[in-house]
Amino acid sequence: MHEGSIVESALEIVFRHMEAESAERVSAIGLRVGALAGVVPEALRFAFAALTPGTPAEGATLTIEFLPTRILCAKCGHEGERADFQYECEACGSLETEVRQGRELDVMCIDLCREGEREDANWN
Amino acid sequence: MRTGTERWTVEVDEAILGRNAQFAATNRERFGTLGLRVINIASSPGSGKTALLERTLNELAGELRIGVIVGDLQTDNDARRLGDKGAPVVQVTTNGYCHLEASMIAQAMAELDVEKLDLLIIENVGNLVCPASFDLGEAERVVLISVTEGEDKPLKYPVIFEKADAVVITKIDMTEAAGIDIDVLRDNVRRTAPRARLLELSSRSGEGFGGWLSFLGRSASAT
Numbered sequence: 476m477h478e479g480s481i482v483e484s485a486l487e488i489v490f491r492h493m494e495a496e497s498a499e500r501v502s503a504i505g506l507r508v509g510a511l512a513g514v515v516p517e518a519l520r521f522a523f524a525a526l527t528p529g530t531p532a533e534g535a536t537l538t539i540e541f542l543p544t545r546i547l548c549a550k551c552g553h554e555g556e557r558a559d560f561q562y563e564c565e566a567c568g569s570l571e572t573e574v575r576q577g578r579e580l581d582v583m584c585i586d587l588c589r590e591g592e593r594e595d596a597n598w599n
Numbered sequence: 600m601r602t603g604t605e606r607w608t609v610e611v612d613e614a615i616l617g618r619n620a621q622f623a624a625t626n627r628e629r630f631g632t633l634g635l636r637v638i639n640i641a642s643s644p645g646s647g648k649t650a651l652l653e654r655t656l657n658e659l660a661g662e663l664r665i666g667v668i669v670g671d672l673q674t675d676n677d678a679r680r681l682g683d684k685g686a687p688v689v690q691v692t693t694n695g696y697c698h699l700e701a702s703m704i705a706q707a708m709a710e711l712d713v714e715k716l717d718l719l720i721i722e723n724v725g726n727l728v729c730p731a732s733f734d735l736g737e738a739e740r741v742v743l744i745s746v747t748e749g750e751d752k753p754l755k756y757p758v759i760f761e762k763a764d765a766v767v768i769t770k771i772d773m774t775e776a777a778g779i780d781i782d783v784l785r786d787n788v789r790r791t792a793p794r795a796r797l798l799e800l801s802s803r804s805g806e807g808f809g810g811w812l813s814f815l816g817r818s819a820s821a822t
Binding site: 477480481484485487488489492496498502506511512513514560561562563570571572574580581582583584585586587588589590591 | 602603604605606607608609610611612613614615616617618619696697698700728729731732733754757758759761789790791793
């Protein structure tokens with residue numbers, strides 16, 4: 476269960492951006508998680524719910540985009556998804572394959588907000 | 600003028616483990632400058648990491664200058680087991696953390712005379728899940744799996760196997776007693792870790808240990 480430290484690291488990034496933008500709260504956080512990142516989305520949600528109360532991200536929506544593993548065969552050039560964590564090329568059976576997608580573990584985007592008084596089209 | 604909530608979106612696109620990656624890059628650069636080879640060993644608890652190191656330190660004493668960093672949630676039992684072999688051993692107690700992080704290695708290195716080492720072996724916390732996500736700056740990752748763990752262990756914990764440069768099947772003296780089909784285990788390792796070198800040994804009987812020692816850099820003439 477290292478999802479706690481993953482969420483802590485993600486929140487560090489989020490709050491750094493929030494401060495740089497002079498925002499007061501974070502209303503949504505979008506993460507990108509690859510199948511090979513070794514992170515379980517449900518455990519991330521659990522850790523997020525446990526770690527955010529009392530912070531500016533309390534109540535924020537957590538969106539997790541899950542990316543399946545994609546491998547490229549060096550022999551025949553076939554590229555395809557693998558859900559079973561095996562790396563044989565489905566087309567030719569070669570094991571000379573390369574992971575093209577699946578190691579991602581990123582904060583993609585965040586929605587920020589701030590209360591105040593101003594005439595502005597973005598305000599509501 | 601009116602009161603309201605201003606909302607906006609920021610494209611962040613930052614690696615969550617970026618800070619660990621920075622520490623790992625700094626470690627890697629330092630290892631490179633020192634000409635120090637660093638190996639990160641991971642396995643389940645009880646696969647024989649410490650037994651492997653005990654025999655390794657005994658066999659290579661006087662031949663390779665080896666330092667060891669050993670991570671555990673609690674106790675310094677492993678450091679004590681390894682401490683009388685003449686090699687410097689630093690115990691990192693993670694206090695509940697299920698893995699080592701690159702910053703912990705940077706700290707532990709301060710306790711080692713790294714200039715005087717040829718090889719640094721990091722014994723990660725016994726866990727096949729979390730250590731997979733944390734680069735320590737090592738040159739190679741080695742994953743151990745003992746024959747008593749069953750043929751399908753690589754299929755159950757594929758992420759760590761995918762990142763392995765070498766997979767060592769341990770306790771092969773117990774193959775028969777464990778009732779395991781070692782060919783099935785080999786095949787499962789090959790499928791989940793296609794790029795890894797496969798070694799098989801018993802730290803107790805010494806069977807297959809020469810292959811491991813040459814992997815670590817013992818020259819063929821010494822074996």
